[in-house]
Amino acid sequence: MAASQERDSSELEREAKRLKTDSCDSCDFPKNESARESPISGFETRRILRDSAREKNIFVHGKIDDQEAVVILEKTPIRQDTLPEMFKTSTLRLEMRNDIYSTYNLQPPSHLNEIKTTVICPATEKHVKKYLRQETFLIEESGDDYRNITLPYISSKSFSVQWVHNILEKRAEADRIVFEDPDAHVGFVLLPDFKWDQKQLDDLYLIAIVHRRDLKSLRSLTSEDLPLLRNIREKGQEAIQERYGVPACKLRAFLHYQPSYYHLHVHFTSLDYEAPGCGVERAHLLSDVIQNLEADSAYYWSRSLSFPLRADDALLLKFREAGKL
The missing domain is CATH 3.30.200 (Phosphorylase Kinase; domain 1)
Structure with a gap:
């Protein structure tokens, strides 16, 4: 699970x-x-x-x-900077005391809670299913599987990434952009992920979204995209160091496969944060991706990649129909 x-x-x-x-x-x-x-x-x-x-x-x-x-x-x-106020102004209700041990129900002020x-809203059936607890299966997708099963499936669906275009075109969330390289070929925007409330660095989480619209996922990358990936790594790390004081050695940079949306993006998280989706079955370190493409331009076009799929995922059905599960 x-x-x-x-x-x-x-x-x-x-x-x-x-x-x-x-x-x-x-x-x-x-x-x-x-x-x-x-x-x-x-x-x-x-x-x-x-x-x-x-x-x-x-x-x-x-x-x-x-x-x-x-x-x-x-x-x-709970943030460290709020602890003095929380200890001073909260009310406590004793639940249990035994020798040196005691437990309480703590009620902090509303602004600390x-x-x-x-x-x-309006939520579609897809949204509802997305958040419904589901059994999960691990798929091992070969290069041929990608071309014969996954890519046709992706091409047949109209997965909306309009929200991404809104960000890139500054029609939404422009005030949240931490850094931007506007170059059309190697540029990207860097902004906080919504899972991070930006009130502490322990769970720092930012997303780098590329300006190019022809790259859908890890499978789209070749050695020709190395300048883009190196630029994201270098300038992304520099921007985070400058803005938040977190050095590159304290960052985890990775890509998901399968991604949850088909527009290439890179995740930057604090190394101290066990970020959702950073497990080996889904996350690919950016540094590894760069090295793999340096060694073989067609690495992600040909090699097998594993990823989890939920029981109600239509792509899982395609793999079942093809006898791959």
């Missing part, structure tokens, strides 16, 4: 980015919502799709004004 949890959590963070633009553009929620105008005040719960006591989150399916919706609630991390909330 580890692969499933990684894919599910990773899906959440990347989808949160997409849905912030794609979903909100299609909703009728006010741009400047106050608590009084909260879109979830009238949320009608239908079922719990998934929850995790370990990750402190819950995924809820329901309706908002007769529109299908998914609401994701996540407890925000936030819950990050992602609203997806």
Whole structure:
């Protein structure tokens, strides 16, 4: 189930980015919502799709004004800089005391007890299934499998990456961009992933999105793309060091395969953060990708790659039909 949890959590963070633009553009929620105008005040719960006591989150399916919706609630991390205020101003209720041990229920001030909330509305059936707990299978995809099964499947689907284009064209999230190299061939934009609240560095997470639109995934890369990958590694690390003071030796830079959206992007996370989707069955270190392409231009076109797929994934059905599972 580890692969499933990684894919599910990773899906959440990347989808949160997409849905912030794609979903909100299609909703009728006010741009400047106050608590009084909260879109979830009238949320009608239908079922719990998934929850995790370990990750402190819950995924809820329901309706908002007769529109299908998914609401994701996540407890925000406890920050070191808030501890003095929390200890001083919180109320405690004793639950148990035994010798030197005691446990309490701590109620901090409301501004120290936030819950990050992602609203997806109108939510499609695909969104609902995405967050529903599912059995996961590990696929080993050969180069021929990619060309005969995966690529035709991808080409037959209309996977929207309009939210990516909105970012690249500065029509959305322009104020969140940390760094940009505008070069059309080797350039990219770097911005925080929505899983990171930017209040502490332990779970630092940024995404580098390339300006080029012809690169869909790891499988698209050849040695001709090495200048792009080296540029992302070098300038991405420099920008993070300058902005956040985190050196390259404390960063993990990787690509996903399969990616959750088909526009090439690179993940930068703190090495101290066990980021969702950074497991060996899905993540490929950027430095390894560069070295592999230096050794063989067609490395990712021909070699076998493994990745997890959920039970309801249509691509899994294609592999079943081809007798590959």
